Amino acid sequence: MDIQQQFPKIYLYRRIVQAKLFIDSHYHEDIDLNNIAGEAYFSRFHFIRIFKLTYNKTPHQYLTSVRIDHARLLLKKAIPVNEVCYTVGFDSISSFSALFKKLSGYAPSVYQQTELKRQAEMLAAPQKFIPNCFAEQNGWLKK
Amino acid sequence: MITKLNHVSIFVLDQDSAYEFYVNTLGFKVHTDAAMGPGMRWLTVTPPEQPDLEISLMAITEGMMFKKEAAQTMRDLVAKGTFGFGVFECNDLLATYEELKAKGVEFTKAPTKEFYGFEALFKDDSGNWFSLGEKK
Numbered sequence: 001m002d003i004q005q006q007f008p009k010i011y012l013y014r015r016i017v018q019a020k021l022f023i024d025s026h027y028h029e030d031i032d033l034n035n036i037a038g039e040a041y042f043s044r045f046h047f048i049r050i051f052k053l054t055y056n057k058t059p060h061q062y063l064t065s066v067r068i069d070h071a072r073l074l075l076k077k078a079i080p081v082n083e084v085c086y087t088v089g090f091d092s093i094s095s096f097s098a099l100f101k102k103l104s105g106y107a108p109s110v111y112q113q114t115e116l117k118r119q120a121e122m123l124a125a126p127q128k129f130i131p132n133c134f135a136e137q138n139g140w141l142k143k
Numbered sequence: 144m145i146t147k148l149n150h151v152s153i154f155v156l157d158q159d160s161a162y163e164f165y166v167n168t169l170g171f172k173v174h175t176d177a178a179m180g181p182g183m184r185w186l187t188v189t190p191p192e193q194p195d196l197e198i199s200l201m202a203i204t205e206g207m208m209f210k211k212e213a214a215q216t217m218r219d220l221v222a223k224g225t226f227g228f229g230v231f232e233c234n235d236l237l238a239t240y241e242e243l244k245a246k247g248v249e250f251t252k253a254p255t256k257e258f259y260g261f262e263a264l265f266k267d268d269s270g271n272w273f274s275l276g277e278k279k
Contacts, residue, residue: 053235123177129175138208
């Protein structure tokens, strides 16, 4: 049976998924969630309700989590914290730092130092990061 | 007493392509990406809500693990879709199905209500298949 016949409300999911994908690709812009709701053909209330039912986060919470995820990636590349903040779409260092700490457990600068140290260790002694059995099977122990 | 599984391997045809699929399409997180010498790389990813389960994306290359003939046999088997490596879970199967379809993931079974649960099947970029179920 065709999925549309089996699940008549699949169109709702498609609209919500399109909204999520829009956030995924425009997270760094000044996103107006009212516009997203409109583009998904929902009232703001229904959009937030169905989005949360689907992803366990409101659209705003989801946008924040996407921005923080991208911030983590940029911090690992040694990009300065203030530059990361604006690149991922925040307009205030203090709100970025507070949200980053809330979601990651560390201040952005502490997270960056920890990750850069880990990367340096991985470069110097990669065997430390691999279970011995895998390293042995691949012949990596003697390198 | 065994308490946990913390590493599991999936054999892939190409690690760069697997990185793209698991990280940028499925949304997994990179745990470790270490160069082990020319053409050798230890690459592990974790499901977004399971940071302590490292999935090693193992390249099938000729070396200590596979002799030349065995490597080719393994590559052929993976590409033919011989191996099913497990069951992934999501909060909402229909939404996840629609999202992954929109991203070009190949499903061999659309979401279907079965007596054991709500399930779909998809393939990774190498040909390995997985069941995708909804959190109960």
